[in-house]
Amino acid sequence: xxxxxxxxxxxxxxxxxxxxxxxxxxxxxxxxxxxxxxxxxxxxxxxxxxxxxxxxxxxxxxxxxxxxxxxxxxxxxxxxxxxxxxxxxxxxxxxxxxxxxxxxxxxxxxxxxxxxxxxxxxxxxxxxxxxxxxxxxxxxxxxxxxxxxxxxxxxxxxxxxxxxxxxxxxxxxxxxxxxxxxxxxxxxxxxxxxxxxxxxxxxxxxxxxxxxxxxxxxxxxxxxxxxxxxxxxxxxxxxxxxxxxxxxxx
Numbered sequence: 001x002x003x004x005x006x007x008x009x010x011x012x013x014x015x016x017x018x019x020x021x022x023x024x025x026x027x028x029x030x031x032x033x034x035x036x037x038x039x040x041x042x043x044x045x046x047x048x049x050x051x052x053x054x055x056x057x058x059x060x061x062x063x064x065x066x067x068x069x070x071x072x073x074x075x076x077x078x079x080x081x082x083x084x085x086x087x088x089x090x091x092x093x094x095x096x097x098x099x100x101x102x103x104x105x106x107x108x109x110x111x112x113x114x115x116x117x118x119x120x121x122x123x124x125x126x127x128x129x130x131x132x133x134x135x136x137x138x139x140x141x142x143x144x145x146x147x148x149x150x151x152x153x154x155x156x157x158x159x160x161x162x163x164x165x166x167x168x169x170x171x172x173x174x175x176x177x178x179x180x181x182x183x184x185x186x187x188x189x190x191x192x193x194x195x196x197x198x199x200x201x202x203x204x205x206x207x208x209x210x211x212x213x214x215x216x217x218x219x220x221x222x223x224x225x226x227x228x229x230x231x232x233x234x235x236x237x238x239x240x241x242x243x244x245x246x247x248x249x250x
Contacts, residue, residue: 035067131209137239139210144227144237144246147218151228159249161194162236166245169203173243179205191249196234200226200248213244 042059127135145155165187173179181203188199202223207213217223226232232248 032067035063039063039067128209133239133241136208136210136213137237140213140239140244140246141235141237143210143214144217144235147214147227153228153230154233156235156248157233159234159236162191162234162247162249163238164236165190166236166238166247167240169245169247170238170240170243173203173205173245174241179203179243187247191247196249198229198231198248198250200229200232202226202244202246202248204244206242207244208242213239 039060042063131139141156141158148155169183169187172182176182181201184201187201191199202217204213204216207216217227226246226248229248231250234249235246237246238244
């Protein structure tokens with residue numbers, strides 16, 4: 001006849017040491033909470049840039065590994081501490097959220113900082129993936145002036161007449177469905193008739209970001225010459241649905 005211990009083993013039962021040692025629960029809970037707290041704190045440091053991404057990721061993985069070991073050990077001993085841990089964590093998170101939105105410091109300051117960073121990150125992602133025509137135009141204008149400053153030249157100043165002419169030509173290219181300098185002589189005549197002495201023009205099609213547009217212009221000798229021309233002081237820049245036009249004058 002088999003012993004009770006062997007029968008239990010045959011049925012898949014295991015000896016539960018926690019029944020004889022209830023204090024086993026305390027270090028299990030403390031270790032799990034410590035690991036979760038450390039993961040949260042490291043995540044915050046990663047989010048704020050106060051710790052390197054590689055170091056932070058390694059620390060988080062180590063803590064998750066220890067937490068997994070802790071939970072596995074609890075399950076092997078048929079210990080339901082994980083339920084208690086989950087309740088404690090939920091209460092801590094709910095209390096922290098209520099305190100943060102109630103204006104209690106320092107949680108409110110952390111909340112505001114995180115909200116601002118998340119909003120900024122989402123806005124940067126939107127600007128990267130779905131920029132508006134006006135945002136591309138402004139960024140293109142800034143990048144061109146940065147290129148001029150890097151080459152020791154004064155920044156270009158936006159001129160309303162040149163902006164109107166550039167916008168008119170962008171609309172023309174859009175309606176025609178192609179990039180061109182059509183009508184450039186007429187635009188030159190208008191600019192010169194307004195008291196200017198020099199006129200230049202850059203056009204482009206198909207660029208969906210300011211960085212790619214400016215990079216293409218700077219890589220082209222003719223377009224680069226216009227951008228870095230020391231005689232040009234005023235400009236008009238327009239970007240509409242992938243069509244860009246920039247007119248330069250003294």
